[in-house]
Amino acid sequence: MTLPSNPTIDLMHNHVSVRSFSGEPVSDEMVEAVVEAARRSPTSSNWQTYSVIVIRDAERKRRLAQLAGGQDHVAESQVFLAFAADIRRLSQAGSLHGETPAGGLNQAMVSIVDATIVGQSAQIAAESFGLGAVMVGGLRRDPQGVADELGLPEGVFVVFGMSIGWPAGDPLAPGLKPRLPAELVVHHEQYSDDDADELIERYDEELKAFYERRGRNLADAAWSAPVATRSAVRSYTDLAPFLLKQGFTLD
């Protein structure tokens, strides 16, 4: 079956994360075009509980690269965007009308979803110009360090960042990283994962072949083994206490 397509669908099918940049400048106009397009994203109840921090300063990018666990592409990016959940916006609205936000898990989630949607839109907008980008969730490993670096007030925390630049070489040359089979992640009418083991094993083989083609000799570089090992350990354990300190309530 041939699926219908158009330039937007083609762009989305050609998504790859880019971590290697040519160093050519990215104009302020182009960054603004990306951010302005992203700001058209849908937002829960029109609350717009997010902020985007645009970072150009080389020293700051270098420090953020360290805070993200030593991710060199952050320092090498032409521009780095930080997408923050921002419930301070609710306090700002409240103070105009003598109200205080009640907080709670849903308000925290609204802001995280808002920031995430804007971030994904920015990635698509950047890719539509031929720019390369990669999201950087690694910033959540040291949320206080990131907050200090970016001067974040109470009610604001960085959900993830994004390294952006012109790709060094053709980002599609290594091929597209295969995704889990649709049968596993797309359900019709009701959830069903009867064939999960078989589908995951099939994907393990596919992903292993992909990594081998790229010259990565990783014996168990398939999907399920590293996911199993890594998800067996709690990560970014500073995050929950930091969020509480920042005024996010999670109950």
Ligand SMILES: Cc1cc2nc3c(=O)[nH]c(=O)nc-3n(C[C@H](O)[C@H](O)[C@H](O)COP(=O)(O)O)c2cc1C
């Ligand atoms: C929220 C989020 C955070 C991510 N954080 C990182 C990161 O810190 N470092 C990194 O190199 N890639 C990061 N990625 C990129 C993923 O590794 C990448 O999207 C995934 O491996 C699929 O590869 P592809 O995007 O090239 O298809 C992140 C992606 C998402 C959605």
